[in-house]
Amino acid sequence: MKVFVLSHSGKPLMPTTPRRARIFLKTRRARVVSREPFTIQLRFETTTHTQPVTVGVDTGSQTVGIAATANRQVVFQAEMHLRTDISGKLIQRRQYRRTRRSRKTRYRAARWANRRKSSGWLPPSLRAKAEATVKAVRFVARVLPISQINVEIGSFDTQKMQNPEVSGVSYQQGQLQGYLLREYLLAKWQRQCAYCHTSGVALQVEHLIPKSRGGSDRTSNLVIACEPCNKRKGTRTAAEFGYPEIQAQARRPLKDAAHVSSIKTAVVSLLAQQFGAERVAVRYGYETKYQRIQVLNLPKSHAYDAVAIACAIGEVVKPLTTGYQLRCVPRGHYQLYNGKHSEHKVWAPQKVKSWKLYELVEAKGQIGYIAGRRLTGAFVVKDGRSGKALAEVTPRKLLRLARCVGGWIITRFPFPHITGKEGGASSPS
């Protein structure tokens, strides 16, 4: 794993090897500015030539992939777990305020006339996710001289698919065009088998009129079907199979395919604001899928998707074997009172036996973070990657690894070994 380098004036330079960083540190020509990710700052003036670094962002509702490539190498690779507790917390706050109105306390006026949603307003839960995604890009920009940011916004490009029903896009397994067409078909048939409507299984592209009976590769002759249906249908046409309506429906093109989720729109516009619109480019899921499976031959994961997004189509890069794990956590607890009638003032200290929440610790040989503390009794330690409880440990058996800074917990973790090729264009989506 590379060591990130800042110039004498604090500008990010190209990352270096651990060996060279060690020499710089030993000869006191550099100092450590951050342990995670390991970053050094040079103590002497250098030229500030940098090569273009591209960042790929795979947005998601729970997990976000971030990767950076330069010189046909992956230099940064991370998975970020977003907060999912926000809407629940807002509901709790709303309930507290509402019950307060019927209690014998100072009256809290109901607010209803001062509510106006500005254009571009997002629900708080989604806003937090969009802003965390952008924050992760800023995090990368602090240690790498990024020149371009690629963001995946949809599964396929509607511009290129303006008239896929008649244009020459044909289904060829493995080709980029095939991936585009497959995503189009998946959207057209709502990601479920056209015959039995099962979803969540491996779906295949299926010919309504079989090729053996003169059926074409045109989009209007293709549907998405599960393997059992595909097998049972055999060499029959859809009408003979008992689904004449599917044959009729297949001729209608997909409407409003330009759907981009609001969170992705927000991410793209926030990135354009902060980094300049000319440095932000959009990518599509079919390109990512083609690049990840056919060119890079990587298994499905958010970080590897981000690597595929950061590459130019057809560019071969070597992924890292270790990456970062970022888990977004609240920056604090703001509850003032608790109890059934809010009769108890919350007096819980910031530190319990010198431990804060969300500190990275080693407990019973496992690495996790402090998710719950008790004045007397064991602390709850959770896994940074899955968020599941690892152990309950008394605080004196904990070993502090790092404190939580910047609203997230950073850990390193090894990436899965590269496995065999995923099932090409008939992989589950």
Ligand SMILES: [Zn+2]
């Ligand atoms: Zn089926």
